[in-house]
Amino acid sequence: DAGVIQSPRHEVTEMGQEVTLRCKPISGHNSLFWYRQTMMRGLELLIYFNNNVPIDDSGMPEDRFSAKMPNASFSTLKIQPSEPRDSAVYFCASGEGIQYFGAGTRLSVL
Amino acid sequence: AQSVAQPEDQVNVAEGNPLTVKCTYSVSGNPYLFWYVQYPNRGLQFLLKYITGDNLVKGSYGFEAEFNKSQTSFHLKKPSALVSDSALYFCAVRDDKHNAGNMLTFGGGTRLMVKP
Numbered sequence: 001d002a003g004v005i006q007s008p009r010h011e012v013t014e015m016g017q018e019v020t021l022r023c024k025p026i027s028g029h030n031s032l033f034w035y036r037q038t039m040m041r042g043l044e045l046l047i048y049f050n051n052n053v054p055i056d057d058s059g060m061p062e063d064r065f066s067a068k069m070p071n072a073s074f075s076t077l078k079i080q081p082s083e084p085r086d087s088a089v090y091f092c093a094s095g096e097g098i099q100y101f102g103a104g105t106r107l108s109v110l
Numbered sequence: 111a112q113s114v115a116q117p118e119d120q121v122n123v124a125e126g127n128p129l130t131v132k133c134t135y136s137v138s139g140n141p142y143l144f145w146y147v148q149y150p151n152r153g154l155q156f157l158l159k160y161i162t163g164d165n166l167v168k169g170s171y172g173f174e175a176e177f178n179k180s181q182t183s184f185h186l187k188k189p190s191a192l193v194s195d196s197a198l199y200f201c202a203v204r205d206d207k208h209n210a211g212n213m214l215t216f217g218g219g220t221r222l223m224v225k226p
Binding site for chain 2: 056
């Protein structure tokens with residue numbers, strides 16, 4: 001298996017634009033997680049899916065953030081509209097016991 | 111609620127010396143404990159885990175961790191540090207209670223610097 005695949009690896013956008021981050025989990029994993037990492041706040045869990053259903057979204061910062069998992073092999077994290085304070089590295093992870101992380105998407109909002 | 115504390119932002123050690131990265135945790139039930147490593151511009155990589163059994167757990171790259179229930183600690187150790195071990199290390203915990211789900215709670219991370 002290729003591991004957790006995230007795209008794009010880097011995203012630069014302007015304030016107010018919509019940003020969509022994509023994740024393909026490891027086949028067979030039923031749990032999927034979205035995290036955000038910044039120097040100031042460290043690693044934060046944004047949302048957790050189990051069997052494609054959102055279980056805990058208490059970490060989603062505000063209504064500008066939304067996440068979907070339409071099927072077992074794909075998830076998206078959308079920010080609309082984006083703001084400079086959303087600049088961070090966003091990670092997707094999958095797995096039930098051990099979580100396996102993707103390489104991340106580095107988002108810069110100018 | 112579950113929580114993890116990594117009391118040191120950075121640990122400095124000379125190559126060849128033993129290293130310890132500290133972690134303490136708090137859970138309602140019994141803990142599942144994990145260590146992850148993050149190299150620059152990479153995602154977190156699993157190093158080792160404790161679920162049950164022997165308190166000394168061995169993992170990847172020569173790392174090991176000791177579970178101490180009375181001190182609620184799970185310190186990461188390596189007998190002889192390498193420069194290539196320099197990275198950011200995260201401790202994580204999950205409660206074994208059914209309603210805890212599969213979520214991990216991560217510590218704030220400890221940067222390990224190994225100098226030649």
